[in-house]
Amino acid sequence: MAPLELLLELTLMPLVAFLVGMMMVLMMRRIAARIQRRVGPPLFQPLYDIVKLHSKQTQVSHGLIHDIGIVMAMGGYIAAETLLPVPGMNGIAEKGGIITLLYLMMIPSLGLALGVGQCANPNGSIGIARALTAMLAYDIPLVIVIFGVAYAAGTTNLVDIIAQQQAGGFATWGAVQMPLLAVAGLIAMHASLGKQPFEIYIAPAEIATGPMVEMSGKHLGGLFVMQCFQLYTISVLYVSLFLGGGSTWFDFLLKSFLVLAIPASIAYLFPRYRTEDLLRLMWKWPVMLGLIGVAFVL
Amino acid sequence: MIPALTPELILYATAIGLTTIGLAGVVLSVHLFRMVLSLVIAEAGVNLMLVLAGYRWDAVAPILTSLGEQPAMVDPVPQAMVLTAIVIGVGVQALAVSILIRIRQRYATLDRWEVAERMDADIAATAGTPRDVSQEAPLGERPLPPIPAKRVDPSGSES
Amino acid sequence: MTLTLLDELLLFSGATLLVALFIGRGLAAGWMVTILYGGQLLTLLKMAALGYGGGIIASSLSFTVMGQNLSWRFDALSWFFALITLGSALLSSWFACGAWERSYAKQGGNIWLFHLAMALNVLSMLILLASGDLLSLFIGWELVSWAGFLLMALAGGVATQAAMRYITYAMAGGMAIFGGLALVYSSSGSLQLDAVLIAVESMSTTKLWLLVILFGGGFGVKMGLLPFHLWQAPAYAETPGPGSAFLGAISSRMGLFAILLVLVKLFGIVNIDSLKIPFTLIDARDLLAWIAVFTIIFPTFTAMKQNDARHLLAWHGIGQGGYMLLGVVVADAMGGAGGLLHVFNHATYQAALFMAVTAVIHRTGTADLNKLGGLVVRMPLSFMVLLIGIIGLAGLPPMNGFVSKWLVYRSLLNEGMPLLFLAAVIGTLGTILSVYKLIHNIFLGQLRVEHEQVKEAPWSMMAPMLILAAIIFITGLFPGIPLAWVASVQEVVGLPATDYTLGGVESVSGSLDMIWVIGVLFAGFGIGAVIFYSAGRSKRVHQLDNYAGGHFLSADVRYQYSDNFYAGLMHLVGGWYRGSFLWLEKSVISLIDFLSLVMQGLYRRANAEFYLLSTALFVMAWVVI
Amino acid sequence: MGNLTGLLFAGGLGFMLLAIAGGLDFGAPPMLIGSAIQAQAPAETGATNIVTSVVLGYRAIDTLGELSILFAAAASAGLVLGRRHTSAGTQTEGGFILRTGGGILFPLMMTIGFYIIFHGHLTPGGGFQGGVILAAAFFLPLLARPGAKLHHSTLSLIEGFAGASFILVGLLALAEGKAFLQPLLIQDTLGQLFSAGTLPLLYLAVGLKVGAELASLLSRLAQTEASQ
Amino acid sequence: MNGALALTIALPLLGAFLLPVLMRVSVAFGVWIGPAILAYGCWILGDLWLTGSMQPFSVALGGFAPPLGINLYADTLALLFALAAQLLGLIFWPFKLDQDSARRQALMLLLVAASTGLALSGDLFNLYVFYELTAVATFGLVAASGTSAAYAATIRYLILSGIGSVLTLFGIALIYGQTGTLNLAHLAQLAPEQLSNELGLAAFLSLLIGIGVKAELFPVNTWVPEVYATASSRLSAFLAGLVSKLALLIILRLLLLVFHQPEAAQVILILGILGVVSGELAAWRAKEMRRMLAFSSIGQLGVLFIAMALPDGQGMLAVLALALHHLVIKSGLFMLADGWGGALQRLRGSAAASPLAAGLFVLFSLSLVGMPPLPGFWAKFTLITELAGQTEPLYLMGLTVFLLATVVEAAYLFRVAAIIYQSAPQERRPDEIPKAGGLSLATAGLFGAGLIATTLLIAPVGDRLQTIAAQAQDVDLYINTVFPATPGASQ
Numbered sequence A: 001m002a003p004l005e006l007l008l009e010l011t012l013m014p015l016v017a018f019l020v021g022m023m024m025v026l027m028m029r030r031i032a033a034r035i036q037r038r039v040g041p042p043l044f045q046p047l048y049d050i051v052k053l054h055s056k057q058t059q060v061s062h063g064l065i066h067d068i069g070i071v072m073a074m075g076g077y078i079a080a081e082t083l084l085p086v087p088g089m090n091g092i093a094e095k096g097g098i099i100t101l102l103y104l105m106m107i108p109s110l111g112l113a114l115g116v117g118q119c120a121n122p123n124g125s126i127g128i129a130r131a132l133t134a135m136l137a138y139d140i141p142l143v144i145v146i147f148g149v150a151y152a153a154g155t156t157n158l159v160d161i162i163a164q165q166q167a168g169g170f171a172t173w174g175a176v177q178m179p180l181l182a183v184a185g186l187i188a189m190h191a192s193l194g195k196q197p198f199e200i201y202i203a204p205a206e207i208a209t210g211p212m213v214e215m216s217g218k219h220l221g222g223l224f225v226m227q228c229f230q231l232y233t234i235s236v237l238y239v240s241l242f243l244g245g246g247s248t249w250f251d252f253l254l255k256s257f258l259v260l261a262i263p264a265s266i267a268y269l270f271p272r273y274r275t276e277d278l279l280r281l282m283w284k285w286p287v288m289l290g291l292i293g294v295a296f297v298l
Numbered sequence B: 001m002i003p004a005l006t007p008e009l010i011l012y013a014t015a016i017g018l019t020t021i022g023l024a025g026v027v028l029s030v031h032l033f034r035m036v037l038s039l040v041i042a043e044a045g046v047n048l049m050l051v052l053a054g055y056r057w058d059a060v061a062p063i064l065t066s067l068g069e070q071p072a073m074v075d076p077v078p079q080a081m082v083l084t085a086i087v088i089g090v091g092v093q094a095l096a097v098s099i100l101i102r103i104r105q106r107y108a109t110l111d112r113w114e115v116a117e118r119m120d121a122d123i124a125a126t127a128g129t130p131r132d133v134s135q136e137a138p139l140g141e142r143p144l145p146p147i148p149a150k151r152v153d154p155s156g157s158e159s
Numbered sequence C: 001m002t003l004t005l006l007d008e009l010l011l012f013s014g015a016t017l018l019v020a021l022f023i024g025r026g027l028a029a030g031w032m033v034t035i036l037y038g039g040q041l042l043t044l045l046k047m048a049a050l051g052y053g054g055g056i057i058a059s060s061l062s063f064t065v066m067g068q069n070l071s072w073r074f075d076a077l078s079w080f081f082a083l084i085t086l087g088s089a090l091l092s093s094w095f096a097c098g099a100w101e102r103s104y105a106k107q108g109g110n111i112w113l114f115h116l117a118m119a120l121n122v123l124s125m126l127i128l129l130a131s132g133d134l135l136s137l138f139i140g141w142e143l144v145s146w147a148g149f150l151l152m153a154l155a156g157g158v159a160t161q162a163a164m165r166y167i168t169y170a171m172a173g174g175m176a177i178f179g180g181l182a183l184v185y186s187s188s189g190s191l192q193l194d195a196v197l198i199a200v201e202s203m204s205t206t207k208l209w210l211l212v213i214l215f216g217g218g219f220g221v222k223m224g225l226l227p228f229h230l231w232q233a234p235a236y237a238e239t240p241g242p243g244s245a246f247l248g249a250i251s252s253r254m255g256l257f258a259i260l261l262v263l264v265k266l267f268g269i270v271n272i273d274s275l276k277i278p279f280t281l282i283d284a285r286d287l288l289a290w291i292a293v294f295t296i297i298f299p300t301f302t303a304m305k306q307n308d309a310r311h312l313l314a315w316h317g318i319g320q321g322g323y324m325l326l327g328v329v330v331a332d333a334m335g336g337a338g339g340l341l342h343v344f345n346h347a348t349y350q351a352a353l354f355m356a357v358t359a360v361i362h363r364t365g366t367a368d369l370n371k372l373g374g375l376v377v378r379m380p381l382s383f384m385v386l387l388i389g390i391i392g393l394a395g396l397p398p399m400n401g402f403v404s405k406w407l408v409y410r411s412l413l414n415e416g417m418p419l420l421f422l423a424a425v426i427g428t429l430g431t432i433l434s435v436y437k438l439i440h441n442i443f444l445g446q447l448r449v450e451h452e453q454v455k456e457a458p459w460s461m462m463a464p465m466l467i468l469a470a471i472i473f474i475t476g477l478f479p480g481i482p483l484a485w486v487a488s489v490q491e492v493v494g495l496p497a498t499d500y501t502l503g504g505v506e507s508v509s510g511s512l513d514m515i516w517v518i519g520v521l522f523a524g525f526g527i528g529a530v531i532f533y534s535a536g537r538s539k540r541v542h543q544l545d546n547y548a549g550g551h552f553l554s555a556d557v558r559y560q561y562s563d564n565f566y567a568g569l570m571h572l573v574g575g576w577y578r579g580s581f582l583w584l585e586k587s588v589i590s591l592i593d594f595l596s597l598v599m600q601g602l603y604r605r606a607n608a609e610f611y612l613l614s615t616a617l618f619v620m621a622w623v624v625i
Numbered sequence D: 001m002g003n004l005t006g007l008l009f010a011g012g013l014g015f016m017l018l019a020i021a022g023g024l025d026f027g028a029p030p031m032l033i034g035s036a037i038q039a040q041a042p043a044e045t046g047a048t049n050i051v052t053s054v055v056l057g058y059r060a061i062d063t064l065g066e067l068s069i070l071f072a073a074a075a076s077a078g079l080v081l082g083r084r085h086t087s088a089g090t091q092t093e094g095g096f097i098l099r100t101g102g103g104i105l106f107p108l109m110m111t112i113g114f115y116i117i118f119h120g121h122l123t124p125g126g127g128f129q130g131g132v133i134l135a136a137a138f139f140l141p142l143l144a145r146p147g148a149k150l151h152h153s154t155l156s157l158i159e160g161f162a163g164a165s166f167i168l169v170g171l172l173a174l175a176e177g178k179a180f181l182q183p184l185l186i187q188d189t190l191g192q193l194f195s196a197g198t199l200p201l202l203y204l205a206v207g208l209k210v211g212a213e214l215a216s217l218l219s220r221l222a223q224t225e226a227s228q
Numbered sequence E: 001m002n003g004a005l006a007l008t009i010a011l012p013l014l015g016a017f018l019l020p021v022l023m024r025v026s027v028a029f030g031v032w033i034g035p036a037i038l039a040y041g042c043w044i045l046g047d048l049w050l051t052g053s054m055q056p057f058s059v060a061l062g063g064f065a066p067p068l069g070i071n072l073y074a075d076t077l078a079l080l081f082a083l084a085a086q087l088l089g090l091i092f093w094p095f096k097l098d099q100d101s102a103r104r105q106a107l108m109l110l111l112v113a114a115s116t117g118l119a120l121s122g123d124l125f126n127l128y129v130f131y132e133l134t135a136v137a138t139f140g141l142v143a144a145s146g147t148s149a150a151y152a153a154t155i156r157y158l159i160l161s162g163i164g165s166v167l168t169l170f171g172i173a174l175i176y177g178q179t180g181t182l183n184l185a186h187l188a189q190l191a192p193e194q195l196s197n198e199l200g201l202a203a204f205l206s207l208l209i210g211i212g213v214k215a216e217l218f219p220v221n222t223w224v225p226e227v228y229a230t231a232s233s234r235l236s237a238f239l240a241g242l243v244s245k246l247a248l249l250i251i252l253r254l255l256l257l258v259f260h261q262p263e264a265a266q267v268i269l270i271l272g273i274l275g276v277v278s279g280e281l282a283a284w285r286a287k288e289m290r291r292m293l294a295f296s297s298i299g300q301l302g303v304l305f306i307a308m309a310l311p312d313g314q315g316m317l318a319v320l321a322l323a324l325h326h327l328v329i330k331s332g333l334f335m336l337a338d339g340w341g342g343a344l345q346r347l348r349g350s351a352a353a354s355p356l357a358a359g360l361f362v363l364f365s366l367s368l369v370g371m372p373p374l375p376g377f378w379a380k381f382t383l384i385t386e387l388a389g390q391t392e393p394l395y396l397m398g399l400t401v402f403l404l405a406t407v408v409e410a411a412y413l414f415r416v417a418a419i420i421y422q423s424a425p426q427e428r429r430p431d432e433i434p435k436a437g438g439l440s441l442a443t444a445g446l447f448g449a450g451l452i453a454t455t456l457l458i459a460p461v462g463d464r465l466q467t468i469a470a471q472a473q474d475v476d477l478y479i480n481t482v483f484p485a486t487p488g489a490s491q
Helices: A003-035 A045-054 A064-083 A098-118 A122-153 A158-167 A179-193 A210-214 A218-242 A249-267 A275-297 B007-028 B032-053 B076-107 B112-127 C005-022 C029-046 C049-053 C076-096 C099-106 C111-129 C134-155 C158-188 C193-201 C205-223 C232-238 C241-251 C253-267 C269-274 C284-304 C309-330 C333-364 C380-394 C400-415 C418-443 C459-477 C480-493 C514-533 C567-576 C580-604 C608-624 D002-022 D032-045 D050-058 D060-081 D096-118 D127-144 D152-175 D199-227 E003-025 E027-051 E076-091 E101-120 E124-144 E148-179 E184-194 E198-212 E223-230 E233-258 E262-285 E289-308 E316-339 E355-369 E375-389 E393-421 E438-456 E458-473 E475-482
Strands: C057-065 C068-074 E057-060 E071-074
Touching: A003 A045, A003 A064, A003 A218, A003 A249, A003 C514, A045 A218, A064 A098, A064 A218, A064 C514, A098 A122, A098 A158, A098 A210, A098 A218, A098 C380, A098 C400, A098 C418, A098 C514, A122 A158, A122 A179, A122 A210, A122 A218, A122 A275, A122 C400, A122 C418, A122 C567, A158 A218, A179 A218, A179 A249, A179 A275, A210 A218, A218 A249, A218 C514, A275 C567, B007 B032, B007 C608, B007 D002, B007 E148, B032 B076, B032 B112, B032 E148, B076 B112, B076 D032, B076 D050, B076 D060, B076 D199, B076 E124, B076 E148, B112 E148, B112 E223, B112 E289, C005 C029, C005 C057, C005 C068, C005 C111, C029 C076, C029 C111, C049 C076, C049 C480, C057 E458, C068 C076, C068 C134, C076 C099, C076 C111, C076 C241, C076 C253, C076 C333, C076 C459, C076 C480, C099 C111, C099 C241, C099 C333, C099 C459, C111 C134, C111 C241, C111 C253, C134 C158, C134 C205, C134 C232, C134 C241, C134 C253, C134 E375, C158 C193, C158 C205, C158 C232, C158 E375, C158 E393, C193 C253, C205 C253, C205 C269, C205 C284, C232 C241, C232 C309, C241 C253, C241 C309, C241 C333, C253 C269, C253 C309, C253 C333, C253 C480, C269 C284, C284 C309, C284 C418, C309 C333, C309 C400, C309 C418, C333 C380, C333 C400, C333 C459, C333 C480, C380 C400, C380 C418, C380 C459, C400 C418, C400 C459, C459 C480, C459 C514, C580 E262, C608 D002, C608 E148, C608 E198, C608 E262, D002 E148, D002 E198, D032 D050, D050 D060, D050 D199, D060 D152, D060 D199, D060 E003, D060 E101, D060 E124, D096 D127, D096 D199, D127 D199, D152 D199, D152 E003, E003 E027, E003 E057, E003 E071, E003 E101, E027 E076, E027 E101, E057 E475, E071 E076, E071 E101, E071 E184, E071 E475, E076 E101, E076 E233, E076 E316, E076 E458, E101 E124, E101 E233, E124 E148, E124 E223, E124 E233, E148 E184, E148 E198, E148 E223, E184 E233, E184 E475, E198 E233, E198 E262, E223 E233, E223 E289, E233 E262, E233 E289, E233 E316, E233 E475, E262 E289, E262 E393, E289 E316, E289 E375, E289 E393, E316 E355, E316 E375, E316 E438, E316 E458, E355 E375, E355 E393, E355 E438, E375 E393, E375 E438, E375 E458, E438 E458
Parallel strands: none
Antiparallel strands: C057 C068, E057 E071
16 A cells, blocks of 8 residues: 555545535434425535534634644544545554444543533533533443444455455445344444434523534534535444445445434434433443343353 | 379379369459468369379488487488478468558558459549449449548648 | 672662761762662662673672571562662652752741651662561561651641551551561571572462462562552652652562562472462462452542542552552563563652652642642642543553553453453542542642642652653653563563564564554644644633533632532442451451450459469370370 | 359369370480489588489589578568567467476477488488478467567578578688589588588578578567567 | 579569668669669670570589489570560560559569579479469559559459469479379470370379460460460560460470370460450451450460470470560560550551651561561461471361451551551640650560561571570480489489
């Protein structure tokens, strides 16, 4: 892998991720609209929102850390993209495995937490406390799932895992081999998205959108961008772990959109969970499923 | 079966009997002087035991009466030992009695539990530590009677 | 007798002690002692060959007492630990000099005694690390625990109580080791390491079990493993500032050094593995692993509830100790490397965190998390050091903590231990939560009125903190440097060595190259910054210009959310804190109190004659019958 | 309840001791050193009363130890009962018979006492027995007239010198190169008054010492009793 | 030169007899008689100890050969303890001058003479006489402090010691009835045939309990806290430091030479363990310095008993090392207790008042607990390795009890150290804080210096102790020195 080619990949992957991410955000809002029997936003609405937010005259900031927080949030996910192999481009997946990826996904939440902390708004702090608790909740089943997959594949290198799954066609997909782990993974993925039933830390009614309370203008824009990357990363990770990754671009996009459609459609049907209910739920079912799945794998 | 009352049994029984009575006396009695007396009995018993250790059948006292051949003599060494043991006993008992007098003057009692209780109270008082035992039920059966002031001046010095 | 390098080091350390003892009164004493520590570090670096190629440097000092010959020598293992000890000693005493020293003296602290205690600690640790046989190991061990006691008891009042509790635990541990030593001596006839090695093979399993329990328990007390961990947090937290940085960094790792020397090198992990606990399927190694894992979880979640910054960090010190033991006990190439590297990493960021918190105390006068807030504006550098420290402590990528935790996770993954893996991750997540509470309550949120004029920490304190932060970042970027020392230590101790590169670890089952990962991360930050700053300048708004649901925020209102920080989590988990170990400790103490009351009663109400009579009777009866 | 257990334990101990003592073959002591002493005593110490030869010859250090115990007891009693005090005791005067009898008996008891001391190496008795009689002799007048002042200083003088002379005789033997407390001046005048060399001297010292100590002890006891 | 050995006993007795008389004549002269005699005694023993060719020798008193007469047996162990007796007598000399100082100094001379006799004598009944002399002299000296509590403590101790002597006499009667001789060497020869039976064991046990009263054996040491709390510190230092060790030495000699039954060792072991447990735990609650030291000395002597119980004299080195170490430490601590006698809470802040005393206290506690470079550690190490070598569970239990006792000991000693180093409470005026000063501090400093000296030259001291222990264990050497000509055949 010539360094020049590698550099090209490193720039292309986040770009692709951004575009696909925007499409996913659009899809999410479209599905939500359909469930609530309304039309939903036009095709490029996410792009419009981001541009609008970035072009605002008065940008309000609470200090350097507030800005750096947002930059870390975006930068963390951009770095995480390069670790996700995409059909044709592997990025630096060999240099760091799934565990590194898992940790890299934690950096944006930490950055966001720092930024919100700087705003010195009690709602923001409570929101962040709940966000970290939620992270504690969904990360445990996620880790069990990753352990299972890595142990089954014998390696933490995503490229090998995908290669193993594609070797036997449909039969050797992760979901087929480890159904229980797949289901647990799905629930954990759904929680990590922070979408409707698990969005206690944004909870507009109680804590005025939590962390977002002091975000306006380009800070909110940055969070929108982060959201695109977040959706993309989570769905692609799930695809590459369980659905054998994309052999061709069309097959890859189809799978990731399908994967995202499931939580999106479930999202708006449930009321919001309290923090401890979220914890109890996450620690009961997905962990149970995951452990049984891992038991099979061992 | 009553063992035949051989002189051996009688003598040993008396010696050990005296010691046992002495020991029982010390353990059972409450009055200090009575304990000292029973100690005297115990020592007498043991001294007898010591003498018996040297007794020989039909032997005479170890004094040379005639220059010729002497009759079978008793073993002189235990007798020397007993002589010393008796005098030691006297010394210890004399000291005990004098201390008892002093305690009688200071504590106005010779009941061993009360003396022990008073002693603890004094030690704790000199050291300045709180008594380690609950006040309302002191060790003795009945609470300590106040020391009558008139009979013993508190400084304990002789009048 | 030719002075070997080890002699030079020990003499140098002795000289530092003498300097601290005699010239300690003057104000410049602090700087002199710091320079001497630097000198010791240089002599140690002269022995750097140990760290890379292994080999042994013997000291010419060895004598025989009562038929036992004592010898002292340095090998890769002791060199590695000595490097950390002297490094943290140098930086802590540098931190202690200058401003902190003056404020400590103003508050009535005894600076001379402090420097003396530090020098004594360093000397005793070097003696322990250089021990050549079991007896000199024990001598070093006792010296270290007593020197630690002196340093902890320095601050008087609460610190003395905590030190008293420490010394009782340490004595119990020391006596357990002494008992183990005696058993080894009785079965192997001599306490030299090679003789013991031979004797271990022929030992019966019950005796080996007893030895493992005794040595494990003894060293576990110092390391703060679970049943014996209650003393460590208050003791380290109450030690004066730089002292807690030094103790937190290295003092309890002496327990790990001893475990490595005795349990791993002498007894060998394979023997320990063969010790089966009857009726259960786990063996001694699993037992140690589970103790390590619980030591990770319980202290970390206790730390979350602390309201004092120093106590929070001290509890984390115990938690991270669990990782090291877990890595060493898993004992495959990656695990061993992870455990040992974690010792180095933990030393760096624990010292940095304690120093940062001390700097905050120095400026604001309190470490109570509910009385601080918003200091990032006034003390940005301390904030940065604390941020780097907590990223290391939590084990997130750019910092070195991530590398060692990654190694430990990979070894657990390779060995296929899901439950241990899960528990370790719970520990890490707990750390992230409580660490954010630390930085949020001190530096973020509302700046209190009385902290308006707070200035940045003085340079004499800031310099060592920045150096440490730099070390954390550099060893995070190039983990190969410490991994080289770790590999040579693994050879000496008998664990399989790892094949390391400058960036990380190469292995067929997934490798790690930190240079690439961090490179990509900073590239991402760059792109993010471009996107962010492309939207023009933003207006700086005052802290009180905030959304408060229509209310007007004023300076005297304290709206910082800091108390009961993770309320949501506590609703569920709160019930599980039952302080069962505190209850265990109290029950032991009340048992001893009761027994001593019985004995005191025995002597007070003594009817002595009756006792004499009854013993005579029983003895005679025993003879006659 | 306490007493019952005490009684039972004492009875049990007595029984045990009896069982053990049964093991000794009574009446036939091994006489290991007893017979050897009987054979050699007259030749080596010149005393017919072998017990005296043992007390003052073979086991002289025991007697010295025992003397010092008596001295210690007297000194401790002196310490405990406090300084000499001349209190006119309120005790009743001794009866007429006691006063006159006392006067007559005093010389008689003195002579008997000294007789026993001087013949210690010939006939049964010796320093201790004689000393006690002397003490009784000194104590008699005090009983008769409690007020009579017994001059303690002379008594302690006698006591001190008697003890010192006992040891000096022992040191004399050492000075002559023999062992400490070795009997000297042994002629073969067995059975006469002035036989057995230094033994009678030792017994005289013992007698005086015991007499003086016991007398001062008894008088001090009587007087403190009186002062209450 | 051997004759002079008897002088070390005779001269103090002579001095004791003459002292009351001399004191009345001229006080100035009388005051220096006691110390002069003791100094001369030390000189003799020191000279014997140094020039002596390490070979034991026996002095027949009264010129009569041992089995008939009494002999003084002086091997390096006996000489060491005799020298210690004379030296400590000199150090703890009651210098206070008042009306009855003559009697008190006479009693002290008697006590020292009796202790030297205990160390040297080779005859069983003679040991009993000297044991009784020590007892009576102790009663006198304890009662001399004049307080009513002292009298009560003395009478309780007197009665207990009286019963002890009754039992000892009974034991001696049994032994004499069985073997017909009193000389230890002679007994050692006869023991295998005559004393190895049930009767022999009974005799030994009654002797053990009798002498145990003074050696603070478990059930019979109830007098210890009272006597040490009421007696003057100097006296209790002498008692705790030396006299209890000498009583222990007698039992050790009997155990080594005459009675080899394993049951004997087991009884001592059990009582030793109970002693350690009761001593250390009672000390945990002690509220007063002297009482705490008393209980701690019970605990330490319990440890000595455990060491003594090791089969066929293996524990000899451990006993010797522990005894000497405890002697130095306990005397030092009691000397500190002289100034800091009262309640422990009262000591708050006294480190500032007398830093040297506080430093010494910490040094002594560290050595007592066994901090490595200090000799306390080496003494413990010898015992621990011996105990671990045994197989019977009782010895291992002894080992665990000993280790746990050290932990309890460290806890309560350093609790006191913490109190001392606390800052004095404001309402206490500076003069109210107890200061350890004057002569007793100097003596404690002397012991501290001795301790540090032994730390520095631990190797030679260790070897010297090993030779002494080896020599003391050797039973045949004992018999051959006492009966040089006739190998074993009694006259």
